Amino acid sequence: MSAKKTEKRPLFGRMRQALQRTGGALVRGISELFPGQRGLDALTLEEVETLLLSADVGVEATERLIAELKQTGGGRLREAEDVFAALRAGMLKILEPVSQPLLIPVREKPFVILMVGVNGAGKTTTIAKLARRFQNDNLRPMLAAGDTFRAAAVEQLQVWGERHQVPVVAQGTGADSASVVYDALQSATARHYDVLLADTAGRLHTQSNLMEELKKIRRVMGKLDPEAPHETMLVLDAGTGQNALAQAREFHAAVGISGITLTKLDGTAKGGIVLSIADKLGLPIRFIGVGEQPQDLRPFDAEEFIDALLAH
Amino acid sequence: MFENLSERLGASLKRLRGSGRLTEKNIQEALREVRMALLEADVALPVVRDFIEQVRERALGRDVMQSLSPGEEFVRVVRDELTHVMGDVGGELDLKVTPPAIFLMAGLQGSGKTTTVAKLARHLKEKHKKSVLVASCDVYRPAAMEQLETLAGEVGARCYRGEADATPVAIATAAVETARKRACDVVIIDTAGRLHVDDAMMSEIKVLHEAVHPVETLFVADSMAGQDAANVARAFGEALPLTGVILSKADGDARGGAALSIRQVTGKPIKFLGVGEKTDALEVFHPDRVASRILGMGDVLGFIEEAEHKLDRKQAQKLAQKIKKGKGFDLEDYRDQLRQVRSMGGVSSLLEKLPGGGQLPAAAQQQVGERELIRSEAIINSMTPLERRRPLIIKGSRKRRIAAGSGTQVQDVNRLLKQMMQMQKMMKRMKKRGGMGQLLAGLKGGGGPGMPF
Ligand SMILES: Nc1nc2c(ncn2[C@@H]2O[C@H](COP(=O)(O)OP(=O)(O)OP(=O)(O)O)[C@@H](O)[C@H]2O)c(=O)[nH]1
Ligand SMILES: Nc1nc2c(ncn2[C@@H]2O[C@H](COP(=O)(O)OP(=O)(O)OP(=O)(O)O)[C@@H](O)[C@H]2O)c(=O)[nH]1
Numbered sequence: 111m112s113a114k115k116t117e118k119r120p121l122f123g124r125m126r127q128a129l130q131r132t133g134g135a136l137v138r139g140i141s142e143l144f145p146g147q148r149g150l151d152a153l154t155l156e157e158v159e160t161l162l163l164s165a166d167v168g169v170e171a172t173e174r175l176i177a178e179l180k181q182t183g184g185g186r187l188r189e190a191e192d193v194f195a196a197l198r199a200g201m202l203k204i205l206e207p208v209s210q211p212l213l214i215p216v217r218e219k220p221f222v223i224l225m226v227g228v229n230g231a232g233k234t235t236t237i238a239k240l241a242r243r244f245q246n247d248n249l250r251p252m253l254a255a256g257d258t259f260r261a262a263a264v265e266q267l268q269v270w271g272e273r274h275q276v277p278v279v280a281q282g283t284g285a286d287s288a289s290v291v292y293d294a295l296q297s298a299t300a301r302h303y304d305v306l307l308a309d310t311a312g313r314l315h316t317q318s319n320l321m322e323e324l325k326k327i328r329r330v331m332g333k334l335d336p337e338a339p340h341e342t343m344l345v346l347d348a349g350t351g352q353n354a355l356a357q358a359r360e361f362h363a364a365v366g367i368s369g370i371t372l373t374k375l376d377g378t379a380k381g382g383i384v385l386s387i388a389d390k391l392g393l394p395i396r397f398i399g400v401g402e403q404p405q406d407l408r409p410f411d412a413e414e415f416i417d418a419l420l421a422h
Numbered sequence: 423m424f425e426n427l428s429e430r431l432g433a434s435l436k437r438l439r440g441s442g443r444l445t446e447k448n449i450q451e452a453l454r455e456v457r458m459a460l461l462e463a464d465v466a467l468p469v470v471r472d473f474i475e476q477v478r479e480r481a482l483g484r485d486v487m488q489s490l491s492p493g494e495e496f497v498r499v500v501r502d503e504l505t506h507v508m509g510d511v512g513g514e515l516d517l518k519v520t521p522p523a524i525f526l527m528a529g530l531q532g533s534g535k536t537t538t539v540a541k542l543a544r545h546l547k548e549k550h551k552k553s554v555l556v557a558s559c560d561v562y563r564p565a566a567m568e569q570l571e572t573l574a575g576e577v578g579a580r581c582y583r584g585e586a587d588a589t590p591v592a593i594a595t596a597a598v599e600t601a602r603k604r605a606c607d608v609v610i611i612d613t614a615g616r617l618h619v620d621d622a623m624m625s626e627i628k629v630l631h632e633a634v635h636p637v638e639t640l641f642v643a644d645s646m647a648g649q650d651a652a653n654v655a656r657a658f659g660e661a662l663p664l665t666g667v668i669l670s671k672a673d674g675d676a677r678g679g680a681a682l683s684i685r686q687v688t689g690k691p692i693k694f695l696g697v698g699e700k701t702d703a704l705e706v707f708h709p710d711r712v713a714s715r716i717l718g719m720g721d722v723l724g725f726i727e728e729a730e731h732k733l734d735r736k737q738a739q740k741l742a743q744k745i746k747k748g749k750g751f752d753l754e755d756y757r758d759q760l761r762q763v764r765s766m767g768g769v770s771s772l773l774e775k776l777p778g779g780g781q782l783p784a785a786a787q788q789q790v791g792e793r794e795l796i797r798s799e800a801i802i803n804s805m806t807p808l809e810r811r812r813p814l815i816i817k818g819s820r821k822r823r824i825a826a827g828s829g830t831q832v833q834d835v836n837r838l839l840k841q842m843m844q845m846q847k848m849m850k851r852m853k854k855r856g857g858m859g860q861l862l863a864g865l866k867g868g869g870g871p872g873m874p875f
């Protein structure tokens with residue numbers, strides 16, 4: 111594909127460089143924010159607030175983190191480093207528990223991953239990334255073209271499948287999504303594939319009929335394997351603001367989300383809303399997407415994520 | 423969380439009561455609430471700061487209109503200011519050039535560009551009677567070209583398909599050439615999604631722009647976007663001479679503060695909203711509606727004005743009474759409301775203006791077109807007065823009779839009954855929240871018009 115992606119420094123490459131510049135202890139942005147001996151005065155708090163709000167952390171979570179800073183800090187937070195460390199610790203307390211990798215157990219039948227999310231979040235691309243990842247782990251993936259609605263959604267998945275020699279089960283646009291997924295699971299089971307990745311059409315969580323359709327896909331899978339899907343993955347675009355919380359809540363209520371992938375972290379969006387999602391719903395965060403290519407997927411790492419969020 | 427700004431302001435505004443003038447002291451707390459409301463709606467922080475300053479200046483020393491409480495006056499100032507900065511009503515597209523008029527789309531990955539191309543093509547065809555050719559310069563995303571080709575087929579636009587190894591510039595120039603030969607009125611050029619920090623991709627689109635000199639360069643952004651929307655819009659605005667903005671995915675429940683950020687940062691008009699995945703889901707941008715949505719209050723004021731013009735007051739008051747009691751809303755009322763709604767441009771345009779209206783059950787939202795209104799009315803007309811008053815008695819044989827009488831199917835009757843029940847539920851909810859009714863009573867000193875459906 112294009113040369114455009116290779117020329118870019120990936121997100122955490124940028125971050126690491128920033129870290130190196132400041133002697134490894136501090137992200138550049140932070141040290142500029144907290145010069146010298148100023149400690150935790152009102153101005154500093156305002157700067158912390160700005161940092162968090164600008165990262166989509168949201169009013170409520172920001173207020174909480176700052177309240178905590180005030181409490182734990184008090185007189186002890188004299189140096190910028192102390193403020194930063196305390197803030198970081200506060201955030202880590204929220205994100206560490208949800209930082210859970212996706213583990214594929216050895217099992218008789220295929221491990222089924224159902225991808226869900228709003229329109230354009232990156233579901234289909236993330237499937238391509240996951241498929242490649244599984245191949246690298248010597249697992250055999252199969253794909254189900256469950257987006258039977260959007261123009262050329264099936265073709266999009268098929269192109270990815272061809273590029274990486276992954277079979278794609280499809281019926282075409284307009285077919286019943288649940289029946290495509292059912293067929294695919296049947297075929298994956300018969301042919302002993304290790305993982306089935308089921309794509310679905312993007313849908314807004316407010317569209318109740320489409321949320322029903324997702325439930326149906328789940329139900330139908332259950333007929334072949336009562337435990338399927340083994341992972342219901344919500345794909346969130348890091349550029350999304352406070353609405354991501356509503357997305358997580360509604361998708362979780364409808365189909366039970368077991369993992370989140372946060373895409374498009376290669377831009378300048380910070381994805382701070384996952385703090386609220388972690389805090390309120392406790393959903394595991396599995397991966398981050400850092401580009402459009404199959405290799406641009408990394409396991410979610412709470413510390414790395416927080417450092418990138420606090421860098422500017 | 424608070425349902426809307428009015429609720430949020432509740433406490434601080436109560437304190438304003440009695441004073442006949444807005445002062446630095448009495449608006450301070452209220453301003454803080456507005457700041458929070460805007461941040462919760464995803465307006466970018468620097469934009470929020472500027473806006474709050476503007477409101478402070480506007481509000482200070484302002485005499486409170488007799489008809490309004492100081493709190494209401496303050497809400498009006500905020501809303502008016504927001505509407506003002508959101509710019510004019512959209513919908514304008516520059517077609518006054520020697521054809522073909524060239525449009526170029528730009529935006530982040532997955533923002534809705536390709537879908538919007540199809541929507542614009544359909545809009546130009548249906549509203550402006552233009553012939554449209556579309557072309558995809560997205561040589562990266564798998565099946566991007568197929569996507570556009572399929573959509574073009576759906577909306578009856580020509581689609582120029584470039585060679586497999588053609589560059590974006592080559593595709594675009596060839597598309598324009600083809601349009602010229604075929605005497606197409608408009609060419610819409612779709613582009614690959616790109617990050618604003620991707621230098622190679624940003625220069626690609628700059629070169630593309632220079633090669634085809636579009637008369638419209640449209641930035642497509644996701645209405646669910648957060649704080650970063652301002653950075654992204656700034657970068658696109660600096661790279662390209664944008665002529666307008668289209669906000670996609672406005673059919674969700676995001677408050678859409680990105681609209682304000684983008685508008686402030688680029689200074690370019692917002693022209694359309696994308697309100698669905700289908701090719702007809704494109705709406706002209708209305709600053710007042712979006713402003714109210716950002717504030718989380720529904721277009722209450724605009725709604726009142728419109729309602730005052732068009733509604734039969736007596737009937738509305740009768741209904742307002744019923745809603746307040748949370749019961750007694752029957753199919754007779756429903757029919758009255760259907761008729762009035764029809765005279766006001768359909769349900770959908772009304773619903774979206776109401777707080778919580780966007781979250782109306784899908785079944786209710788589906789019955790929003792003109793045709794559905796007429797059909798619903800026909801169904802109700804075929805009922806006996808008793809049935810209209812007590813819809814619960816409508817069972818199998820009655821349903822069949824009503825369907826036959828109105829030339830519809832039993833499913834249609836079922837749908838109407840279900841919708842009616844949902845309406846009743848929603849009205850009960852509104853009454854509980856005290857939302858609409860209270861607000862109306864408050865704003866108009868009581869006795870205001872009720873809801874027109
Ligand atoms: N920069 C960047 N772009 C991404 C990432 N993930 C996906 N994309 C791009 O985002 C766009 C949408 O991705 P898709 O995978 O088609 O999204 P989707 O959720 O399947 O979309 P629908 O099926 O239409 O709802 C494409 O242009 C992808 O290349 C990411 O991590 N970084
Ligand atoms: N609900 C809703 N979905 C929309 C709207 N506009 C676009 N979409 C959906 O959003 C997803 C992405 O739309 P695309 O048109 O493919 O976006 P794009 O900007 O061309 O994406 P890339 O080419 O990958 O950058 C698709 O699933 C569309 O159906 C809208 O107004 N409302």
Ligand SMILES: [Mg+2]
Nearest residue numbers: 233234257263
């Ligand atoms: Mg997809």
Ligand SMILES: [Mg+2]
Nearest residue numbers: 535536560566
């Ligand atoms: Mg596209």
